[in-house]
Amino acid sequence: MKEVYSIKEAISKIEHYCAYQERCHTEVEQKLRTMKMDSEEIDEIIAHLIGSNFLNESRFACSFARGKHRIKHWGRVRIVNELKFRNITTYNINLALKEIPQEEYTATFDTVSERQWETIRETNILKKRKKFCDYLLRRGFESNLVYEKVKEFESTE
Numbered sequence: 001m002k003e004v005y006s007i008k009e010a011i012s013k014i015e016h017y018c019a020y021q022e023r024c025h026t027e028v029e030q031k032l033r034t035m036k037m038d039s040e041e042i043d044e045i046i047a048h049l050i051g052s053n054f055l056n057e058s059r060f061a062c063s064f065a066r067g068k069h070r071i072k073h074w075g076r077v078r079i080v081n082e083l084k085f086r087n088i089t090t091y092n093i094n095l096a097l098k099e100i101p102q103e104e105y106t107a108t109f110d111t112v113s114e115r116q117w118e119t120i121r122e123t124n125i126l127k128k129r130k131k132f133c134d135y136l137l138r139r140g141f142e143s144n145l146v147y148e149k150v151k152e153f154e155s156t157e
Helices: 006-022 024-035 039-051 057-070 075-085 092-099 102-119 125-136 143-156
Strands: none
Touching: 006 024, 006 039, 024 039, 057 075, 057 092, 057 102, 075 102, 102 125, 102 143, 125 143
C-alpha cells in the first residue's frame, strides 16, 4: 500500500471499497485513517460518498440485519448490540429490525434451537440446559424465548 494518497485517489479507492460491500461510516473512517488522511480530508470524502450514495447508514443497517439473521442466524439482541457498536442511530437500528419478518425470525429460532438441543450430548439435564441457554443467548436471542423453549424441550424428554 502506498504512503500518501491525493484526495482524488483516495475517493476512487474508497468508492471501490464501498461498492464492494455495504459499509458504515465508522468502517470508512477507519479505512481512510489507515490511508493516512487527515480529519478535514476524511470529512470531505465522507460527504462526497454520502452525496454519491456510496455510503448510506440506513441501507447498511438493513443489509447488516438481514445478512446476520439469514446467514449467521443471529437474534435481535446481538444484531442491535453489533449495530450500536458501529455507532448506528437508534432510528436506523429500528428500521433494520423491521427487515426481519416475525415468521422468519421464529422459524430461524426454532431451527437453531432444535439443532442445538439435539447436538448437546450431556446426560446431566441441568448442564445440558445451561449449555443450551448459553448458546442461544450468545447468538442474541431474547431470554424469554430461550427459557420458554428449554421448558418445551424438557417436557418432551
